[in-house]
Amino acid sequence: MLPTAVREKLAVLGGPALRNFPVPVWPPRSQTTAQRLADLYMSGDWSFNLAGQTKEFCKDFAAYHDADHGVLMVNGTVTLLCALAAHGIGAGDEVIVPAVTWPATAMAVKYLGAKIVFADVEPTTLCIDPTKIEALLSQRTRAIIPVHLLGAVADMDVIMSIAKRHDLVVIEDCAQAHGAKWNGRAVGSMGHVGSFSFQQTKIMTSGEGGICITNDRELHSRLYRLSHIGYAPGEAMGHYKSKPDADLVCNNYRCTELQAFLLREQFEQFPKLIDTYNRSLKYLDDRIANIPGVRVQSPGRLTDRRSCFKWTVIFDQEPLNKIPLDVLLKAINAEGVPMSRGYPPVYRHTLFNLPPSDYVIPDEGCKVAEDIAGARAAGLFHQWLGAGDDVLEAIGDVLTKIASNSASLRAMG
Numbered sequence: 049m050l051p052t053a054v055r056e057k058l059a060v061l062g063g064p065a066l067r068n069f070p071v072p073v074w075p076p077r078s079q080t081t082a083q084r085l086a087d088l089y090m091s092g093d094w095s096f097n098l099a100g101q102t103k104e105f106c107k108d109f110a111a112y113h114d115a116d117h118g119v120l121m122v123n124g125t126v127t128l129l130c131a132l133a134a135h136g137i138g139a140g141d142e143v144i145v146p147a148v149t150w151p152a153t154a155m156a157v158k159y160l161g162a163k164i165v166f167a168d169v170e171p172t173t174l175c176i177d178p179t180k181i182e183a184l185l186s187q188r189t190r191a192i193i194p195v196h197l198l199g200a201v202a203d204m205d206v207i208m209s210i211a212k213r214h215d216l217v218v219i220e221d222c223a224q225a226h227g228a229k230w231n232g233r234a235v236g237s238m239g240h241v242g243s244f245s246f247q248q249t250k251i252m253t254s255g256e257g258g259i260c261i262t263n264d265r266e267l268h269s270r271l272y273r274l275s276h277i278g279y280a281p282g283e284a285m286g287h288y289k290s291k292p293d294a295d296l297v298c299n300n301y302r303c304t305e306l307q308a309f310l311l312r313e314q315f316e317q318f319p320k321l322i323d324t325y326n327r328s329l330k331y332l333d334d335r336i337a338n339i340p341g342v343r344v345q346s347p348g349r350l351t352d353r354r355s356c357f358k359w360t361v362i363f364d365q366e367p368l369n370k371i372p373l374d375v376l377l378k379a380i381n382a383e384g385v386p387m388s389r390g391y392p393p394v395y396r397h398t399l400f401n402l403p404p405s406d407y408v409i410p411d412e413g414c415k416v417a418e419d420i421a422g423a424r425a426a427g428l429f430h431q432w433l434g435a436g437d438d439v440l441e442a443i444g445d446v447l448t449k450i451a452s453n454s455a456s457l458r459a460m461g
């Protein structure tokens with residue numbers, strides 16, 4: 049027997065909303081951090097220095113992700129660009145990118161003049177489908193960029209074995225997966241380079257920012273030079289001694305010490321945040337398992353510590369699979385839960401304006417990206433996972449209420 053509130057008329061049809069949630073605070077703020085930030089501000093040491101915030105943060109963040117080196121940059125788009133450039137990828141090369149991701153993953157390929165090759169995604173994880181990769185390889189394929197999307201980790205075992213077989217570079221796009229682990233290994237440390245974003249919506253943030261991590265000392269040096277207008281790691285400001293490799297087009301993508309400081313402050317709290325998120329994800333997944341019509345995004349075959357950018361559900365089962373997603377979302381929003389549509393395939397994204405000659409779509413199309421990720425998935429920003437047990441319970445109640453009112457929703461659609 050369902051609780052009374054769940055059996056009420058839907059809010060979108062004039063019934064009472066199940067909940068009226070306050071929006072959880074993000075990014076986290078504290079007076080202590082504000083005071084310490086003020087001290088750093090007064091110090092005037094805002095750009096890079098060898099003993100500063102940036103150096104400490106890079107070391108700690110890389111170590112937490114099983115990597116020896118980190119290079120902090122201005123955002124998680126140029127980190128992808130540098131990860132590709134560090135491998136000499138450019139005009140005439142092809143790079144495989146999942147059809148479902150933030151447009152930046154594909155744009156990084158374009159900035160270097162290489163061709164974007166879109167691969168379809170798995171219906172379970174919504175991450176790149178490794179069984180679709182080999183059919184897309186050509187003589188020109190140089191790299192794969194698996195994206196650990198929303199709340200899942202791409203199948204790194206299969207991807208790495210394909211890469212090994214065909215001598216391909218693997219750049220992990222971890223912008224949505226800080227802290228996740230796959231089979232005991234942290235994301236970002238399994239491929240050749242791991243790229244993260246610290247943009248304001250991500251689960252660790254300095255407003256803007258990004259980092260490349262790697263276990264390869266030579267790659268670290270190339271990444272550092274690429275983003276520090278040619279400086280080598282360890283060279284103090286104004287005291288450059290050695291020349292970058294001739295093939296590197298070095299730029300200035302450095303982040304400020306103020307941002308690195310904010311990241312260090314958040315990093316102290318990060319293990320606790322990840323624990324909370326993992327507990328909340330488990331609760332929600334168990335709760336949703338019993339609701340007809342909806343399933344949760346799978347975290348990945350061997351994912352043993354989860355991360356989350358958006359908690360994501362997929363409405364592709366009876367009795368909700370025939371109701372348009374916009375109708376479902378309108379009803380869910382009216383009950384007090386601000387879920388929103390998942391990503392369309394990149395090549396259909398409003399912000400993506402490249403001509404078809406810049407990219408390749410597989411002959412059979414990207415069916416899962418089109419019909420599931422883009423049409424039946426919806427997500428809730430990660431900060432809701434930290435909003436407390438009563439909020440989690442209510443999210444379950446709202447989806448229960450939606451499922452048990454599918455007949456009236458179908459009439460609406």
Ligand SMILES: *Cc1c(COP(=O)(O)O)cnc(C)c1O
Pocket residue numbers: 122123124125126149150152153195221223224245246247256257258
């Ligand atoms: C956010 C994001 C990026 C880009 O990071 P920015 O810091 O916003 O430049 C790249 N890839 C994915 C998957 C992202 O979510």
